[in-house]
Amino acid sequence: MRRRPRPVPLACLLACLCGCAGPRPRAPAQPAELVIGRSITIDSRVLGETRRVNVYTPPGHESQPLPVLYMPDGGMNEDFHHITGIVQVSTMNGTMRPFLVVGIENTERRRDLTGPTTDPEDRKIAPRVGGSAEFRRFIREELMPEIQQRYPTTEETAIVGESLAGLFALETFLREPDLFDIYIAIDPSAWWDRGSLAREAAARLQQPGQPPRTLYLATSDEQDMQQHVQVVVDALRQVDPPGVRWHYQPMPEERHGTIFHAAALRAFRTVLAPAAGGAKPGEPTSP
Secondary structure, three states: OOOOOOOOOHHHHHHHHHHHOOOOOOOOOOOOOOOOOEEEEEEEOOOOEEEEEEEEOOOOOOOOOEEEEEEOOOOOOOOHHHHHHHHHHHHHOOOOOOOEEEEEOOOOHHHHOOOOOOOOOHHHHOOOOOOHHHHHHHHHHHHHHHHHHHOOEEEEEEEEEEOHHHHHHHHHHHHOOOOOOEEEEEOOOOOHHHHHHHHOHHHHHOOOOOOOEEEEEEEOOOHHHHHHHHHHHHHHHHHOOOOEEEEEEEOOOOOOOOHHHHHHHHHHHHHOOOOOOOOOOOOOOOO
């Protein structure tokens, strides 16, 4: 007597069908964070506040002592990304030496980057201005020792800044010239306090005991920037201070809002280059 085939249970049939359909799609991986550096905080007694600092090391140079490039306006939503991008590419293609980049995030930008002023119009830009001397003291007494303790560094230091940060770099070059070895001031707001910093340049450059240092200046098509920087350039030519190398690069094709990236690239190739070269002191670099 022929036996009737037993019915296949529905659960088994579904299992077979699922097996034939191939592996189940995996859940999408969670996105990972992009990390380009490290952030540290410093509880500053000088400034009476906590300051965040962003630090970038060019890839492949993590264990070797590096010179340090300090930058105001160094927050993640400020100029840190595009300056570290220039450093990364320029280090990889050999047009500049590797530098540790230390970006200082702002809390009260117009307070920290400006010196005292007698112009009532200047005082309208922020509730507090004129704190550049204290900001330099923070860099000298608190930030630099912290960086030297945390990272392998050489003794060489540089600063780069644009606009008010360029004013701060230029003011430091003239008033506390031993703080950095290399100063890069791009479109500095030297109109501050009716141009008093530019007018005192010649006298400050003639003070005894001037340390060796390098200055790179660049200006856009902004007349206010050009005319006051030209006073500084004239003082440099007139005094010709020994041991001071300087470069002035007018960039009339750039506006104040576009000059930083283009000028920083040119400045790094000129004064942070791997080997000596480029323009002679006091001569504009060619466009």
